[in-house]
Amino acid sequence: MKAVSVINKNFLQLSNNYLFAEIAKRVKEYKENHADEKVISLGIGDVTRPLPPAITDAMHKAVDELGVQSTFRGYGPERGYDFLREAIIEGDFKSRGVEMDASEVFVNDGAKSDTGNIGDILSADCTIGITDPAYPVYIDSNRMAGRQVEFISDACSVPDHKIDVVYLCYPNNPTGEVLTREMLTRWVEWAQQQGALLLYDAAYEAFIRDEAVPHSIYEIPGARSCAIEFHSFSKTAGFTGVRCGYTVIPKDLGELNHLWERRQCTKFNGASYIAQRGAEAVYSAEGRKQTRAIIDYYMENARLMTESLTACGYEVRGGKNAPYLWVKTPAGCDSWAFFDKLLNECSLVCTPGVGFGKQGEGYVRFTAFGEREDCIEAMKRIQALA
């Protein structure tokens, strides 16, 4: 076909291998040659615990409603049902002393969609700042749109110059680190001074244990006029297969709230009703208790792994307010070399830090989302290695 003329050529500038595809390829090869070994994956950040009953009950009820004439629902509101947006306002904002209106909340089919699609309402010639290392979606989705990306090597000090749009993700994927209230305040003040827009990815906020760490950027005065925030039920409530999240665009951002509504009305038709009823149940008393128990389970994995790796002499960051451990590779071993070593000698899958950016070189990421016994077994294998 001659369709090459219609192609968005920015795609041709993308690096060929998506990180997780390359990992999958190497793991597949290993498994083919080691059919007897039990491979343990601490690689991709996907949950493993089943959905708790408060959520499955709500989703069963939603399915039943769709099967009956009097309760059937077709197209929902593009920005999400009121019942969910109001539960979000109460549960995630008012309860933390943050004022937010339901018209500022947009329900979606998961945070990945919106962290990518948000570029639709931004100018193609914006400069984009992304911390290094970072979740690859920020980089690739902007490069697809032809935008220049500037890497920020240290999110603990704000840039000394204007960048139009800056992505921040805390608790961080991949490093598991958090920003203190003071540091986040400095970012908000910088954005206000520069007229910059912050895109704050709060997908892992449910894992925060330290009471001094903000769950939302809107806990910082002034953030309403300089920040968009992304939330996800994927990690909070095990929704990686169910698909639901939400984006907050305060009215204080001017046109952006209206532009996003227009974008969503044109290119999105609302999240699944079943998923939205499941997400609403996350905020019920039972839902909170049950999802909290699952997060506690993962965080106990993180604690055990941190303890064990530290005892083996590894330098470990993260893991305290996040489900990710950021582990320095042994001397003489780069990210992929250590990945290969763990795969070949321990039948263990991690994620090479360099896949998240140049400054991730010399690190690997472990996730705490596994089964307890797998985490314990993985640590035993690493101990045997050391």
Add this chain to the structure above:
Amino acid sequence: MKAVSVINKNFLQLSNNYLFAEIAKRVKEYKENHADEKVISLGIGDVTRPLPPAITDAMHKAVDELGVQSTFRGYGPERGYDFLREAIIEGDFKSRGVEMDASEVFVNDGAKSDTGNIGDILSADCTIGITDPAYPVYIDSNRMAGRQVEFISDACSVPDHKIDVVYLCYPNNPTGEVLTREMLTRWVEWAQQQGALLLYDAAYEAFIRDEAVPHSIYEIPGARSCAIEFHSFSKTAGFTGVRCGYTVIPKDLGELNHLWERRQCTKFNGASYIAQRGAEAVYSAEGRKQTRAIIDYYMENARLMTESLTACGYEVRGGKNAPYLWVKTPAGCDSWAFFDKLLNECSLVCTPGVGFGKQGEGYVRFTAFGEREDCIEAMKRIQALA
């Protein structure tokens, strides 16, 4: 906020009123002043019949699986589960003698998302051809990306010049008309000669009754090298609230298949597992029978409405292979005037044809998605008007 500098200014060129928002506003005002009247909506193309048991059973089962450790599923494949893509290949293509590989099918959360997002992989300077009248998403999503749109006033003759990308939707929304095999062949040949790309929206193919009308553009030889096709379970199976559809990008289109995969892996995380299991059930023997019965119900509405409107002297198009009736307004009455007349004198909501394009002026669209008794009552009210 100074964020105006980061805004995609193409959005500011969009017409202010989204068609359905304007309709909703007028209906709301009418209802506030006529609380006693029963307003019947034949306006927005949304289904009303409940999901049949084959589908709700499958979704209940999926919810149960997600609630149990051994059957829990997290992230699914971005392009959709094999079970669904294989069911699609068998049910929608092989059964019609069309060869298609599962790697050419991309499951999504509804056709609206992909008919909009497909622009991500197309060059910003492509010329875009859109039939007039048309589904507004084609126009707005391209204008948001800064593309020039050229209107095609008669889809029954191909353009005499090159247009890079042309949207075709058959059975058509809003006119309910279909393209014959001969006409569609002429489009495919034109696209091949010009090196153009056709974006074929087959969202309403399940409503085709005439055996001579193609359900898929791939029934036409050569289409694999010049056409992308969009399908939806929204109208086929009542999924407007469930959210699932799929896009076909044949490998013969060269880079486009790979580019779309890359786009989806970066900006989408797969459709809800529950929705995908529901969609799979559409292809089971029971699922086919039950969804077919619902389509028959809507098409009987269309027949009754066509008969009644024709008897009243209205000129009616569509309604034979589509759930839409395209009705010429009475002399001296433009689209919005007739809309207002039907609202004010019959408490009836339709869609003004001009909302779909200049050539829609002088028409209104009725949908056959209502309850039978509402359709009959609506026709009685129109008879009384005449």
